[in-house]
Amino acid sequence: MATMAQVATLAGVSTATVSRALSGKPVSEEVAEAVRLAAAELDYTMDRTARSLRRRYSDVLALVVPDVENPFFTAVARGVEDVTREAGLSLVLCNSDDDPAKEARYVEVASQEQMAGLILAPAGPEPRLDPLLRKGRTIVVIDRLVDAPLDHVVLDNHALGRIATEHLLAQGHRRVACITGPHETSTARDRADGWAHALSAAGCTPDPELLRYATYRVDGGRTAMLELLDLPEPPDAVVATNNMVGVGLLRALSAGAGRGAPQVSVIGDLPFITSDVPGAVTMSLRPREMGVRAAQMFVERLQGMTGEPRRVVLDPTTPEPLTRLLTGGDAR
Numbered sequence: 001m002a003t004m005a006q007v008a009t010l011a012g013v014s015t016a017t018v019s020r021a022l023s024g025k026p027v028s029e030e031v032a033e034a035v036r037l038a039a040a041e042l043d044y045t046m047d048r049t050a051r052s053l054r055r056r057y058s059d060v061l062a063l064v065v066p067d068v069e070n071p072f073f074t075a076v077a078r079g080v081e082d083v084t085r086e087a088g089l090s091l092v093l094c095n096s097d098d099d100p101a102k103e104a105r106y107v108e109v110a111s112q113e114q115m116a117g118l119i120l121a122p123a124g125p126e127p128r129l130d131p132l133l134r135k136g137r138t139i140v141v142i143d144r145l146v147d148a149p150l151d152h153v154v155l156d157n158h159a160l161g162r163i164a165t166e167h168l169l170a171q172g173h174r175r176v177a178c179i180t181g182p183h184e185t186s187t188a189r190d191r192a193d194g195w196a197h198a199l200s201a202a203g204c205t206p207d208p209e210l211l212r213y214a215t216y217r218v219d220g221g222r223t224a225m226l227e228l229l230d231l232p233e234p235p236d237a238v239v240a241t242n243n244m245v246g247v248g249l250l251r252a253l254s255a256g257a258g259r260g261a262p263q264v265s266v267i268g269d270l271p272f273i274t275s276d277v278p279g280a281v282t283m284s285l286r287p288r289e290m291g292v293r294a295a296q297m298f299v300e301r302l303q304g305m306t307g308e309p310r311r312v313v314l315d316p317t318t319p320e321p322l323t324r325l326l327t328g329g330d331a332r
Contacts, residue, residue: 002042011038022088026303060090061138061298062110065121066098066216070244071271072287073121076142079291080119087299089116096123098182098216104128111135116302119294122146125184138301140294145186151301152311153294155285157187160316161194161241164265164283168237169202171263177210177235179224179245188213191241191267210235214245221248228262229253235262243268243282250280283316290314 008015011034021027021035038044063080065073081091092115096103103123110118111131117138120127125146132139140151161178168176178195181188192213196206212227214220221240225248228235240246246266253261264280293312 002044004044007035007038007042007044010042011035058114058116059088060092060113061116061118062092062094062106063119064094064096064103064106066096066123067244068093068095070216072243072268072285075287076121076291076294079288079293080295081291083292083295083299087295087302089299098123100124100127107131111137117298119298125186138298140298140301142290142294143187149309151294151297151309153290153297153314154311155187155290155314156316157190158194158197160267160283160285161191161239162198163194163316164191164239164241164267165195165198166202167265167281168239168263169198169204171237173237173263174202174204175207175210175233175235176204176237176239177212177228177262178239178241179212179214179221179228179249180241181214181216181220181245183213185216188216188241191239195239195241214248216242216244218244218248218251221245221250222252223248225249225252237263237265240264240266243270246270246282285316286314 004015004018008018011018011031013031013035017027017031018035018039021032022039027035061084063077065076067073068077077091077093084091094106096106100123103120104127107118107127107129108131115137117140118129118132119140119142121143122141127146129139129148140153141148142153143155145152145154165176165178176195176199178192180192183189192211195211199206209231210228212224214224221242221244224245225238228238229252238249240249243266246264246268247270250264250266253264266280266282268285269282293314297310297312
């Protein structure tokens with residue numbers, strides 16, 4: 001069996017450099033390539049178990065998200081995996097179902113299994129992270145804010161709600177409703193605040209009756225939309241602050257789509273064409289970018305970066321942030 005020393009000799013570098021290169025730590029591209037070629041020629045694999053025992057954690061991290069079936073989090077996971085794989089880490093994907101108790105169990109398992117840490121889209125504002133924090137493990141929070149001194153990667157959710165609403169206002173609508181997520185979720189509140197800000201800026205008083213908090217699920221969007229349609233004066237346009245909520249409200253509208261149907265603006269990419277409601281638009285959130293940046297921050301901390309917690313806020317604005325949804329009536 002080949003040794004690290006033999007790989008170092010063949011590559012013309014030190015054993016420390018071999019260790020750094022194969023662990024994903026910073027080395028020049030030329031050195032990294034020489035080490036990879038030497039390791040491949042000698043069929044050498046690092047003894048990760050022994051290395052993990054020395055440093056007291058493994059080359060595995062967990063990504064915990066509220067809904068693995070949501071394409072947003074699937075794309076986040078792809079971004080995380082692309083970066084962590086290059087750093088020599090393995091990724092375990094966990095689904096919390098937006099359940100704080102289930103999330104806490106995954107945190108406990110990550111601690112018991114001596115994982116390197118966690119990238120977390122929290123189920124609530126106060127995730128129970130003590131088992132990992134006591135051990136000094138690396139934690140990066142994504143998508144939703146928590147009140148803890150941790151690195152965060154989030155979207156400018158206020159801007160998302162504002163932009164989606166401004167589009168509908170620009171079309172001449174004034175009775176614009178908003179269906180958002182659970183009130184305890186920061187993304188839901190911030191996007192609803194953006195909706196209210198856009199209305200106020202346009203001289204329209206936000207109507208509390210037109211703001212609906214729902215689950216971030218298809219059924220939540222559908223139920224809230226049906227409630228809005230049952231109002232004595234239904235809205236003439238609706239902002240859906242989440243892609244799965246958007247699927248639900250479009251399903252509620254599709255049976256009666258056509259003249260008189262509210263115009264719809266959905267924050268997030270829909271997983272599939274779900275409706276024949278004309279005029280619906282979506283806002284792409286570029287979730288893979290969130291996963292990439294969170295994973296980069298995770299690796300940086302794992303490799304020894306210190307300092308104050310960082311908060312990266314991804315800018316949702318683009319030259320054309322709104323994309324018209326191709327529906328049965330529009331498709332060519």
